[in-house]
Amino acid sequence: MTQTILKRQPSSITEGSTHYCGGCGHGITLRLIGEVVDELGVRENMILTSPVGCAVVMYDYLKCDSIECAHGRAPATGTAIKRVHPDKFVLIYQGDGDLAAIGTAEIIHAANRGENLTVIFVNNAVYGMTGGQMAPTTLIGQRTTTSPFGRTIKGMGRPIRICELLSNIEETKYIERVSVHNVRNIQKAKAAIKKAFNNQINGVGFSLVEILSMCPIGWRLSPQQSQKYIEEQMLHYFPLGVYRDVEY
Amino acid sequence: MITVSTEERNILIAGFGGQGVIMAGNVLAYACIESGKNVLAMASYGAEVRGGTAKALISISNEPIDSPIIANPNTAMIMNRPSFIKYIETIKPHSPVILISSMIDYHTCPRSDLDLVPIDATNIAIRMGNILVANIILLGTLIRKTGILNSDDVRKGLVRAFYKGKKHLYYINEQAFETGYNLI
Amino acid sequence: MEATHTGKKVLMKGNEAVGEAAIKAGCQCYFAYPITPQTETPEYLSRRMEETGRIFLQAESEVAAINMVFGAAAAGARAMTSSSSPGISLKQEGISYISAAQLPCVIVNVVRGGPGLGNIDASQADYIQSTRGGGHGDYRCIVLAPNSIQECYDMTMNAFDLADKYRIIVMIQNDGIIGQMVEAFEMHEYIPLFDNLPAKDWALTGCRGRQPNVCHTLYLGTNGLEKLNRQLQEKYARIQRELAWFEEYACENAELIIVAYGAVSRITKAAIKQLNGSGRRVGLFRPRTLWPYPSQRLAELAGKMKKPKFLVIEMSAGQMLIDVQLALMDVVPKKDIYFEGMGGGWYSSVEGTLKKVQEILG
Incomplete structure (x- = not known):
């Protein structure tokens, strides 16, 4: 296990540092994706759709063809790319504001059409890029810059559980929620990402991996406190596990 | 004073949806292509046709339209009472108006300057074995x-109009057309 | 109406002719959402794209449809969407992104009455929206304005070529009349507008054997955005130099030239024929490209007139009027540019045009 973590940077990832904050889960997720891209050898055969949000410049880090989508529209844009190039691997990377608020229609309909896409959904319960506003996945009671007194069910609704929601759509093939707040879970996350990649490569169909991710800056917590926050707060509301896995 | 040219033949076809308004218009338009005449057709669309009324306007001319x-x-071909009431005032004086006599009380026509041609197309069509050909009888x-x-x-x-799935x-x-053609 | 294939001329609605031209021009992807009065295009293409083994997708929304066009165009495919006014408003997000990313695609707007849900009749009230970009940021789309079914067909083919040549969005600005009316036209094979089109070496196809292609529109903290905007403006200036389509009718020796496009130009022409028949020297100038606007030619025509008088007729409250005034600002006093506008909900008419001309010429 330790070996995996210490091995050198995946070759599909640009050398140098990212703009992600210390303790942020995006960096870990990027690393995992890079490892999977290397292991499956898909870098030269893939097209990445990057979202609006913290991962917007992901194309600066992953050395593959990519398109920066409008906010929430990656599943629509990615659908078209996959339809034009069915032999290429299309990766959809989205955050919670992107996927679960402004792009709800696009993700539901891409899932419902059973598009053969791989969606990596990073859920850190806030809008990180704009400075920690309330997201559709913000927990009840969680304070953000637009819910300064804490999120309340009345008037703001409950956090949206995307895995539970999408797993009700019969055309989805694989839905799993993982987390990157500790080593054990990072390993599980990588396995899930790899499975979602392989599903598309093997023509299985729509796969989505939700990744619970730390946002120390948005949460106003230290990196260590943020890991603890996932363990103690988020996991209760967002249980990890496989929500749908249709064997083909 | 400038007057509007009447060289073009501008035909109104109106009735209920399902009476063959658009089909009669199609036959006319195809016939125009056969004869080398210019044609421009415009049918009612979208919300306008929800609820049952249909209308087609067809311009035919030797000159560009x-x-x-x-x-x-x-010229008008009217197949139901609501259309008769709605459009009768818009038709130019002295124009021929072909209408289904069994469905339109044409004796109550508010105008005396139109050339009304009542045809009992519904009953003729029923006798021919298909009520749906009333439109082509009127067209004849x-x-x-x-x-x-x-x-x-x-x-x-x-x-041309009855091809593919409509061949039968x-x-x-064709019989309906001949019948209508020979009625007057 | 079904197409007939005996002989050369076929009968179709404008919306269907647009669809068939897209097929002939090699449109590989079409994404749309139903809205009157353009729905015949998705209906027609749902069948024809399937028959020709291409991609038809009825999107979940107008927004999704344009973002699918964004993806397909970035992937190197010839892509199209169509809609009508309220739908085009929704698409503006994607239109801005596609323009920033300099991708080629074709968008058809069968303009209906507005504002709001308006009505389903013809209108030209989206002129400013189409010719000035429409969404956020400083960009333009080429805008073509057909006035017959033949032109719907021909211009749709041209639109794909222009889009590929300049890496720009080409909008076909139709209206409820042109989209819905049926005329006979020659359904010829694809006629390319240019001998060669630039290779799409920027397309997203997987980076095997080359550096990755990145299609993005965000430029933070560098002079990248300045560079992009300067490049865009240079491109637009080039297009303005190279493209200006128009039709002139009876403009020679005219004492009054009426400027009209789309369905209104047809009604205007009918009126002008009557005016000419009774000895009135009235001409028609019809822009066939709304952007770039054929301003230079309009000014030339004014220069040839002894006492130039112009009348702008449009189904909007003075939108194209601005372009005519700009074109003629140095050659025609503003008071000699007359205007007759209609809103969404009422049309111009031959009679109304005759009356207006009589008012102007006495």
Whole structure:
């Protein structure tokens, strides 16, 4: 296990540092994706759709063809790319504001059409890029810059559980929620990402991996406190596990 | 004073959806292509046709047709009472108006300057074995009455309009056309 | 109406002719959402794209449809969407992104009455929206304005070529009349507008054997955005130099030239024929490209007139009027540019045009 973590940077990832904050889960997720891209050898055969949000410049880090989508529209844009190039691997990377608020229609309909896409959904319960506003996945009671007194069910609704929601759509093939707040879970996350990649490569169909991710800056917590926050707060509301896995 | 040209034949076809308003218009338009005449057709669409009424306006001319808008048609073929009431005032004076006599109380027509041609097309069509050909019976009468198109071209138009899935309907419609053509 | 294939001329609605031209021009992807009065295009293409083994997708929304066009165009495919006014408003997000990313695609707007849900009749009230970009940021789309079914067909083919040549969005600005009316036209094979089109070496196809292609529109903290905007403006200036389509009718020796496009130009022409028949020297100038606007030619025509008088007729409250005034600002006093506008909900008419001309010429 330790070996995996210490091995050198995946070759599909640009050398140098990212703009992600210390303790942020995006960096870990990027690393995992890079490892999977290397292991499956898909870098030269893939097209990445990057979202609006913290991962917007992901194309600066992953050395593959990519398109920066409008906010929430990656599943629509990615659908078209996959339809034009069915032999290429299309990766959809989205955050919670992107996927679960402004792009709800696009993700539901891409899932419902059973598009053969791989969606990596990073859920850190806030809008990180704009400075920690309330997201559709913000927990009840969680304070953000637009819910300064804490999120309340009345008037703001409950956090949206995307895995539970999408797993009700019969055309989805694989839905799993993982987390990157500790080593054990990072390993599980990588396995899930790899499975979602392989599903598309093997023509299985729509796969989505939700990744619970730390946002120390948005949460106003230290990196260590943020890991603890996932363990103690988020996991209760967002249980990890496989929500749908249709064997083909 | 500038007067509006009447050289173009501007035909209104109106009735309930399902009576064959659009089909009659199609036959006319195809016949125009056969005869080398210019044609421009405009049918009601979208929300306008929800609820049952259908309308088609067809301009036929030897010259290029400029305006796609016809406010005042100079020929009409009317297949139901609501259309009769709605459009009768828009038709130009002295225009022929072919109408289904069994469905329209044409004696109450508020105008005396129109050339009304009542045809009992519904009952003739029923006797022929298909009530749906009433539209083509009326069209036959309209062609005879106006002389706008050669009847052979209309027959060719019928062939074009009743193709593919509608081929089996060609024969009875051809008969309907002949019947209507010979009614007056 | 079904197409007929005996002989050369076929009968179709404008919306269907647009669809068939897209097929002939090699449109590989079409994404749309139903809205009157353009729905015949998705209906027609749902069948024809399937028959020709291409991609038809009825999107969940107008927004999704344009973002699918974004993806397909970035992937190197010839892509199209169509809609009508309220739908085009929704698409503006994607239109801005596609323009920033300099991708080629074709968008058809069968303009209906507005504002709001308006009505389903013809209108030209989206002129400013189409010719000035429409969404956020400083960009333009080429805008073509057909006035017959033949032109719907021909211009749709041209639109794909222009889009590929300049890496720009080409909008076909139709209206409810042109989209819905049926005329006979020659359904010829694809006629390319240019001998060669630039290779799409920027397309997203997987980076095997080359550096990755990145299609992005965000430029933070560098002079990248300045560079992009300067490049865009240079491109637009080039297009303005190279493209200006128009039709002139009876403009020679005219004492009054009426400027009109789309369905209105047809109604206007009918009126002008009557005016000419009774000895009135009235001409028609019809822009066939709304952007770039054929301003130079309009000014030339004014220069030839002894006492130039112009009348702008449009189904909007003075939108194209601005372009005519700009074109003629140095050659025609503003008071000699007359205007007759209609809103969504009422049309111009031959009679109304005759009356207006009589008012102007006495």
